[in-house]
Amino acid sequence: MRVVSARDFQSKRENDYGTPEQNETVKSIVNSVRAEGDIALLRYTEQLDRVKLEASGLRVTEAEMQAAYERVEPSFVTAIRAAADRIRAYHDKQKRQSWMDFQADGSILGQIIRPLRRVGVYVPGGKAAYPSSVLMNVIPAQVAGVPEIVMVTPPASGGEMGINPYILVAAAEAGVTEMYRVGGAQAIAALAYGTETIQPVDKICGPGNIYVALAKREVYGAVNIDSLAGPSEIAVLAEEGADPSYIAADLLSQAEHDEMASAILVTPSLSLAEAVSAEVERQLELLPRRDIARTSMDSYGAAVVTDSLTDAIDIINRLAPEHLEIVTKEPMAIVGQIENAGAIFLGPYSSEPVGDYFAGPNHIIPTNGTARFASPVDVDDFIKKSSLIYYSKEALLRDGETIMELARREGLEGHARAIGIRLDQERNTGGTTK
Numbered sequence: 001m002r003v004v005s006a007r008d009f010q011s012k013r014e015n016d017y018g019t020p021e022q023n024e025t026v027k028s029i030v031n032s033v034r035a036e037g038d039i040a041l042l043r044y045t046e047q048l049d050r051v052k053l054e055a056s057g058l059r060v061t062e063a064e065m066q067a068a069y070e071r072v073e074p075s076f077v078t079a080i081r082a083a084a085d086r087i088r089a090y091h092d093k094q095k096r097q098s099w100m101d102f103q104a105d106g107s108i109l110g111q112i113i114r115p116l117r118r119v120g121v122y123v124p125g126g127k128a129a130y131p132s133s134v135l136m137n138v139i140p141a142q143v144a145g146v147p148e149i150v151m152v153t154p155p156a157s158g159g160e161m162g163i164n165p166y167i168l169v170a171a172a173e174a175g176v177t178e179m180y181r182v183g184g185a186q187a188i189a190a191l192a193y194g195t196e197t198i199q200p201v202d203k204i205c206g207p208g209n210i211y212v213a214l215a216k217r218e219v220y221g222a223v224n225i226d227s228l229a230g231p232s233e234i235a236v237l238a239e240e241g242a243d244p245s246y247i248a249a250d251l252l253s254q255a256e257h258d259e260m261a262s263a264i265l266v267t268p269s270l271s272l273a274e275a276v277s278a279e280v281e282r283q284l285e286l287l288p289r290r291d292i293a294r295t296s297m298d299s300y301g302a303a304v305v306t307d308s309l310t311d312a313i314d315i316i317n318r319l320a321p322e323h324l325e326i327v328t329k330e331p332m333a334i335v336g337q338i339e340n341a342g343a344i345f346l347g348p349y350s351s352e353p354v355g356d357y358f359a360g361p362n363h364i365i366p367t368n369g370t371a372r373f374a375s376p377v378d379v380d381d382f383i384k385k386s387s388l389i390y391y392s393k394e395a396l397l398r399d400g401e402t403i404m405e406l407a408r409r410e411g412l413e414g415h416a417r418a419i420g421i422r423l424d425q426e427r428n429t430g431g432t433t434k
């Protein structure tokens with residue numbers, strides 16, 4: 001991992017999302033699926049996932065889900081249930097209630113909260129399978145009360161039609177009843193526009209690689225999306241005294257996700273930066289996915305040395321990382337200065353994978369600097385709100401002239417007249433109409 005001074009550090013991620021070629025590829029896949037439906041889905045699944053399917057084979061059956069229990073260890077079932085309980089407990093706290101404010105003049109103002117009717121959840125399954133992402137998608141949708149949750153995930157690569165059994169068991173445990181074996185940009189397009197087999201949804205949530213993230217951006221507007229939760233990122237803010245082997249391990253935990261993942265240490269300590277860099281080289285060799293981790297470390301990894309802790313915090317706020325670990329003597333004293341980060345992990349024992357799998361907060365988190373304006377998936381992603389306005393006669397008589405003044409200053413006489421016609425009527429009838 002390169003050690004660089006803050007002055008020489010230029011994040012490779014401060015550009016637009018994806019290369020021009022990746023953007024073109026995604027546009028072309030999305031347009032083809034929109035125009036051709038299932039035929040394009042099957043073509044891209046064969047081309048990109050090397051799995052040949054018939055349209056009738058797109059839907060994953062309940063029997064497949066149940067059969068998968070035979071192929072996973074009982075310890076996995078215990079673990080996924082324990083994780084689901086923690087994730088559900090955390091998301092239960094986010095539930096919103098509809099509310100109404102009864103005013104003294106007889107008016108009622110409020111907000112009605114309703115679940116979205118049909119949502120699509122993407123579970124990544126290209127280079128690795130992510131049963132944990134099944135829970136992170138499905139549980140908040142269930143807590144919100146979404147009646148139709150449609151899961152998509154790529155068929156296990158290597159020519160088999162099957163889905164990874166850990167994903168199937170996680171889906172069965174979560175109560176998924178509608179699942180399709182399709183991934184990448186083609187799955188996102190199918191959820192957005194529908195095909196002969198897949199009915200369109202109202203919103204698409206879930207993480208994925210660059211093609212998935214770009215496809216979500218491409219279909220936004222036809223459907224809503226959660227955020228651009230693309231290739232994983234970690235930034236560690238640390239000072240002298242932090243354990244280099246812990247930091248290196250946590251950096252590599254995200255680097256192993258994807259060649260496009262990013263892992264950055266920011267510290268005022270040159271000696272810590274050098275120790276972490278050496279530790280990364282040592283630990284890299286121990287990883288089964290070292291080729292992926294090395295590519296991402298070489299492309300996007302860095303140990304950035306700053307003049308001060310304040311400068312280090314500035315860099316973190318500029319990066320707006322998906323995950324931030326603060327490993328300083330007083331992490332609580334720093335957290336208030338962090339403006340941009342998707343999930344913040346405090347202290348030496350809050351290793352990032354604690355949040356990936358188990359603590360309870362959602363691991364579907366915006367990337368590539370978009371934590372500046374976006375948030376991790378939560379129950380709010382699966383609801384919508386309607387404003388409620390009941391104006392009493394008394395209230396309209398009181399506020400009518402003010403509303404007409406505002407309408408006329410916008411040059412919208414029709415708006416003013418809609419109010420005026422009621423005021424006139426009330427005045428002419430001496431206020432006897434109800």
Ligand SMILES: NC(=O)c1ccc[n+]([C@@H]2O[C@H](COP(=O)([O-])OP(=O)(O)OC[C@H]3O[C@@H](n4cnc5c(N)ncnc54)[C@H](O)[C@@H]3O)[C@@H](O)[C@H]2O)c1
Binds near residue numbers: 025128130228229232
């Ligand atoms: N930000 C988050 O919240 C979060 C959470 C979990 C995982 N992730 C990220 O999810 C990603 C998972 O990636 P993955 O690849 O393992 O699975 P994936 O399911 O996201 O992507 C696999 C699909 O990508 C498509 N694809 C692959 N190469 C392509 C190409 N050259 N052209 C067009 N399409 C192509 C294929 O259709 C394939 O099915 C990683 O980047 C990981 O870091 C992010």
Ligand SMILES: N[C@H](CO)Cc1c[nH]c[nH+]1
Binds near residue numbers: 130231
């Ligand atoms: N770190 C990922 C989010 O970027 C989430 C995850 C799932 N499994 C392992 N990690």
Ligand SMILES: [Zn+2]
Binds near residue numbers: 232253254353
């Ligand atoms: Zn992870």
